[in-house]
Amino acid sequence: MQIATTVREAKAICRAWRREGKTIGLVPTMGALHEGHGSLIERARKENDKVFVSVFVNPTQFGPNEDFDKYPRHFEADKAFCEGLGADLVFHPAPEEMYHDQHCYVNMDLLTETLDGVARPIHFRGVCTVVSKLFNISGADRAYFGEKDAQQLAIVRKMALDLDFDVQVVGCPTVREADGLAKSSRNVYLSPEERAAATAIYRSIRQGREMMREGLAASELEQAMAATIDAEPLMETEYVSVVDALTMQPVKTVDRPVLVAIAAHDGKTRLIDNFSWDPAEAGQTAEA
Ligand code: PAF
Numbered sequence: 001m002q003i004a005t006t007v008r009e010a011k012a013i014c015r016a017w018r019r020e021g022k023t024i025g026l027v028p029t030m031g032a033l034h035e036g037h038g039s040l041i042e043r044a045r046k047e048n049d050k051v052f053v054s055v056f057v058n059p060t061q062f063g064p065n066e067d068f069d070k071y072p073r074h075f076e077a078d079k080a081f082c083e084g085l086g087a088d089l090v091f092h093p094a095p096e097e098m099y100h101d102q103h104c105y106v107n108m109d110l111l112t113e114t115l116d117g118v119a120r121p122i123h124f125r126g127v128c129t130v131v132s133k134l135f136n137i138s139g140a141d142r143a144y145f146g147e148k149d150a151q152q153l154a155i156v157r158k159m160a161l162d163l164d165f166d167v168q169v170v171g172c173p174t175v176r177e178a179d180g181l182a183k184s185s186r187n188v189y190l191s192p193e194e195r196a197a198a199t200a201i202y203r204s205i206r207q208g209r210e211m212m213r214e215g216l217a218a219s220e221l222e223q224a225m226a227a228t229i230d231a232e233p234l235m236e237t238e239y240v241s242v243v244d245a246l247t248m249q250p251v252k253t254v255d256r257p258v259l260v261a262i263a264a265h266d267g268k269t270r271l272i273d274n275f276s277w278d279p280a281e282a283g284q285t286a287e288a
Pocket residue numbers: 028029030056058061127130131149152
């Protein structure tokens with residue numbers, strides 16, 4: 001497994017692979033790797049000749065009062081993790097390598113204006129910018145993203161389409177702990193009490209799926225799921241929102257594929273999760 005810390009090195013390695021006719025799978029990460037990332041790397045390993053994992057805590061996607069400084073960084077463990085899963089290249093640049101003065105940004109409207117885009121106004125601009133750079137640096141054929149960050153996945157898909165990136169964006173299922181909590185690098189922030197309280201999120205997801213099956217209205221479902229989360233004294237719902245799966249705009253009537261997105265605060269830690277629902281597959285329409 002090779003390690004590159006500069007854009008020039010990473011590009012040279014990928015260029016040589018492409019000259020040999022090899023396909024490249026890109027797994028963008030911010031490190032602190034866990035089984036969720038592992039599932040992306042394994043999928044990339046199966047579907048491509050070469051696997052490129054980036055480990056970069058991207059400063060431009062963190063707001064001024066967010067956790068950029070305390071975000072977990074364990075590069076030696078991440079390297080071993082990638083090697084164990086058969087990655088070919090780990091790209092681990094310093095922020096100065098990725099960003100120059102007066103750097104240009106990639107922006108998107110509509111899809112970034114709801115859900116996490118409200119509480120984190122510059123977040124998706126940073127994500128789109130760094131992901132565009134990684135697409136260009138790697139020249140990847142496929143890029144792998146977790147469905148836990150469903151809004152990010154929808155935005156990256158739309159960006160790849162709109163900007164004619166020649167890459168297939170692949171969404172991979174959320175990996176969960178035994179009690180349903182979605183794996184996340186931020187779970188390490190949780191105290192034992194907060195970790196126990198966090199299970200309310202998955203309880204609300206199970207409840208939401210049941211309500212969808214019963215054909216209840218989006219607003220009823222949002223309220224009931226939020227109440228389940230808020231019943232845990234340590235938890236506070238930021239939003240539970242039923243949105244169109246492609247545009248991320250709120251829907252009242254579940255008459256098309258939707259995303260039910262959740263953000264909740266568990267003590268000082270902000271957790272997100274979601275489930276998708278397609279009434280055509282479920283054979284029913286939930287009315288407003
Ligand atoms: O999902 C993440 O970890 C990040 O947002 C990503 C896609 C690696 C961009 O920094």
